[in-house]
Amino acid sequence: MVSPLHSNGHAELQRENVVSAFGDLASRPDLRPELLLKLTGKLQTTLDLNQLLEIFFTEMQQAVLVDGMVYQHAELKLRYSIGRQPPHSASYQLQTQKDYMGELVFYRSTRFREHELANIEGLLSTLVFPLRNALRYQEALLAAYRDPLTGAGNRVALDQTLNREIELTKRHQQDLSILMLDLDHFKLINDLYGHATGDEVLKAVVDCIGRCIRQTDMCFRYGGEEFLIMLSNADGAGALRIAERIRMSISDLRFDTDKGPLQVTTSIGCAGMTFEDDKESLLHRADKALYRAKHAGRNRVICDVDEVTVV
Structure with missing residues (x-):
């Protein structure tokens, strides 16, 4: 599910909705079915985290104009940034019932409108499970190169x-x-x-x-x-x-x-x-x-x- 955290620059979310990958969307997105189908297919082609986020950012711009995006996962010390970071932003926390998968922040130079935020949430519902798989793959790679006692590289x-x-x-x-x-x-x-x-x-x-x-x-x-x-x-x-x-x-x-x-x-x-x-x-x-x-x-x-x- 995708939890709206906050939006600034007068694009504030006034609701406490949670968007689920398998539930009904509280605010209906206006998205073409073929766009969601194409995005879902592309997101399933890679386990590389950076490549996955780049695909998502590129494809989402067909539905919502976004100038930049930042993904971060504090616990895993991961941060990925693409594009610019103008003053207006919308932040989302991504998680399933068992897994926390970090935070995504979208940026642009003009305010996000309510229907655009709904579209972002609809697009994010296609990212949740591919992102979970990419993070598990990333954790497996890190474990292979990390000293198990100290966490330093091996x-x-x-x-x-x-x-x-x-x-x-x-x-x-x-x-x-x-x-x-x-x-x-x-x-x-x-x-x-x-x-x-x-x-x-x-x-x-x-x-x-x-x-x-x-x-x-x-x-x-x-x-x-x-x-x-x-x-x-x-x-x-x-x-x-x-x-x-x-x-x-x-x-x-x-x-x-x-x-x-x-x-x-x-x-x-x-x-x-x-x-x-x-x-x-x-x-x-x-x-x-x-x-x-x-x-x-x-x-x-x-x-x-x-x-x-x-x-």
Whole structure:
């Protein structure tokens, strides 16, 4: 079903109707049956979320003039935007009886009229189940590339993503830096406090990293307590700032255990890509910088260039 949330710019919905994929429409849309049939057929041709939303946006413009559309699903951290976002909008929440499927917002430069909102709701009723299937497929793909404990990307995701980013960086002559992060004395944490506490630490560290990096950056679990952070469009100085922010944030974490409070620290090696680098050479330089950080006393950041150290 499609629940109208709100419309702004004087196109406000004055009713509490819910439009169901299998119920009667409270406000009858004025839609050609052949348009709905064509749209239904096209929406069943793909499980790719972006392609599905693009098909829907293109086909709906035959019934309602819309300048832009934004789809977002906060829980799955999904956002798709197409077209412009003028001041007038109408928002809808999509769900079945069991599944929440996110929110769609439609934009245009003039107010939506009542019959146009009814048409949008009629069109949305054809999207509900194809969208549910696309989201389930998306979740399955994400699970295949995600570390089940921490939610960080796994080694398969790292290999594919880093190769792609290196290629794009060279093609567009942009900066790319990576951080190799290892938790200090993590084996001792497992031995003294137990593996359950160790798992709690790993999950908290990944959450902490996520709060410190930008939306364009990515975190991967490289090994047991070792993580790799990929920083797109970040030069050496920018990477060092992010690395130090991560180091300080992790050192501020506190864990209450049955054996008393626990504090963790991390050592970080930083490497910026050169145009001679491939994946192996870039990882090797970051790993060497991490090794130096460990042997310099831990709880510090070292860059592979000129052995710059941040403590």
